[in-house]
Amino acid sequence: xxxxxxxxxxxxxxxxxxxxxxxxxxxxxxxxxxxxxxxxxxxxxxxxxxxxxxxxxxxxxxxxxxxxxxxxxxxxxxxxxxxxxxxxxxxxxxxxxxxxxxxxxxxxxxxxxxxxxxxxx
Numbered sequence: 001x002x003x004x005x006x007x008x009x010x011x012x013x014x015x016x017x018x019x020x021x022x023x024x025x026x027x028x029x030x031x032x033x034x035x036x037x038x039x040x041x042x043x044x045x046x047x048x049x050x051x052x053x054x055x056x057x058x059x060x061x062x063x064x065x066x067x068x069x070x071x072x073x074x075x076x077x078x079x080x081x082x083x084x085x086x087x088x089x090x091x092x093x094x095x096x097x098x099x100x101x102x103x104x105x106x107x108x109x110x111x112x113x114x115x116x117x118x119x120x121x
Contacts, residue, residue: 005029009032037058042073
């Protein structure tokens with residue numbers, strides 16, 4: 001079973017997303033900000049992380065930067081899920097090795113396809 005960590009500060013969207021993933025056979029955990037997501041990665045392994053960009057306490061960029069530079073964590077692909085991402089932000093994420101970028105509102109089928117493609121590499 002594919003384990004996914006969903007990180008977003010929008011509680012309604014997060015739980016709707018969690019339900020969609022679980023209905024489609026994923027094991028999904030949630031975190032409400034990058035700090036909480038990072039703590040979950042320290043405790044448990046995930047196959048993929050879906051992370052918002054703009055969050056309190058620790059932004060998506062800060063989260064990815066911390067995860068990439070923490071040699072105690074196993075590598076995990078990260079998908080940035082954001083409503084608006086500038087070209088500069090996209091380039092910064094690409095330098096950190098982010099696996100994919102999907103806009104908020106993207107249909108679940110696209111997420112599923114992207115995750116399966118990432119995990120097959």
